[in-house]
Amino acid sequence: MDNISVITMLTLSGLNGTANYRVPLFTVTLLCYCVIWLVNVTVIATIIGDKNLHEPMYIFLCNLCINGLYGTAGFYPKFLSDLLSPAQIISHSGCLLQGFVLHSSAAADFSLLALMAYDRYVAICRPLVYHSVMTKQRISLLVFFVWFIPFFLILMSTITSTSRLCGSNIPKIYCVNWFINSLACSVSVTANVIPGFIFTFYFCHAVFVMWTYVYMIKICIKSKENLSRFMQTCLPHVFCVLIVAVCLLFDLLYMRLGSRDLSQNVQNFMAMEFLLIPPIINPLIYGYKLTKIRRRILHFICAKKF
Template sequence: MNQSFINTAVLLTAYDPPGPLNCVFFMLTFFLYVFTILANLILILVIYMDSSLHKPMYIFLLNLAVNGLIGCSAVCPNVMDNLLRDAQSISYGGCLLQVLFINVYASSAYAILAVMAYDRYVSICKPLQYHTIVTPSRVKLLLTVVYLIPVTLLSFQVYLTSQLPLCRFVINKLFCDNLSVVKLSCVKSALGDLYGVFIIASLVVLPFFLVLLSYIKILHVSLRASKESQKKALSTCAPHFIVFINFSVSILFSVVYNRHSTVSKYVNHLISAQFIFFPPLLHPLVYGIRTKEIRRSITKIIQRGILAGPL
């Protein structure tokens, strides 16, 4: 990293000066953050405490919840702090660290969703071979890949960004992203641009198409199955498909509005940041509502707690 800039303050100009409106946004962000933490922690604890949920699909879901906590925690505390400060800024080193965590969150979420789609594909299309294909060792290997590859590739991207000389120190965003930090530089990096395309292709486009391919195969098999089997496949895949569509739309909106927005600045900043604010909260809620096994486990844990209470 360019040591001469590591402690330099980067101004975030998306915020208004301190006032009543900032207090309202602070409370909204605070409650959103608290509910997100609670929803994901409850899901994690339910899966951890109920041995009947110690299956590949729920292990992947637990990791999706952990990843959601990483994503919202990389942004929400900093946003709340800036809403109450006179000067909204972040150190250049802190900005790069935020870029890394946000990108790891987004790419790992796609990777986990791709792995979950693969699990559903094997479960529905090759049910008799499921336990020989999705073994505990393979689950560990997939989870290692889900985290190791994004962290490695994105760390190198942030390293390339950190080597660029700076001539500007203002970002018109609520938080840092790699494109905004690159635009602070006085020069263009052909290697950085090329590597950015490689990152998008390998960590976003590839997982996206793997999920679509899994669902095409699931649909193909389901159409030839009985009505009962189709219903079971639909109930099994529905939560994952809803979460996948929700996250993909969130990412798409963030990218589009980040570059070509004609709406007010408040709506623009909210839409460009909503892939951080909303999916980590909606994902555990969707699975909690749509998945019968998780609903049953939550009920069982609550009943156990009520019965143990008077003792």
């Protein structure tokens, strides 16, 4: 008979040393979360409410904003609760759920950005066949797979993280599968193979997006009309891709290779980057740069004033 007790509760030690300013941090975090909801819901409601915006690019943008709300919902409520709690603990199942939400949201971000890059490629490089390629049925199918594939892959990765644990401390402010696996008494081969496949799969997404925009730039510099269209509809997307890629890559590399000599505050900021910057910047960039969305929002605001 195995007398080793089963560990069911885990400790998130990322907030150690922040007891003196948790209330100000709670206030700032709550404000950021409210801003995330405000900017994303504004873009979502604008696209859903205006039939003129029921076009592929805006449908994909709407899904990107929905994903931003989904991903942040897996972090901010728990983090805000931890800031006001004397102990930052989470159940093993709750930790797996949080890890699933954060990982699947990050993966869906890359899938949506790759899909948006494909949409812009067809619109600019093959405009004559755009409407025959981006039909309603095909858009529905693409959106389904953009959500289904990340959820399926991350679910497979999460299932392999359900081994018995021999430790209970996660040195982060939220749960991720890599740290959960590091606490396992034994790690199966699949626990390493599946994350490796997922990383390679989404690295290919990043390469595809880079190739798409390099190719589009080469096409657009030959035509003033195409260049103007690129600057109007593609430039915001390029910024969003760079922001998401840099934030996720920075956190991933730091989590695997980072030095523990850095202060806990710096480590926490690095951990929060992709949950703070992209969900705020993405809808702001698109809302400002895409003329149809900007005009619709300004029209709504002016109508409310008068």
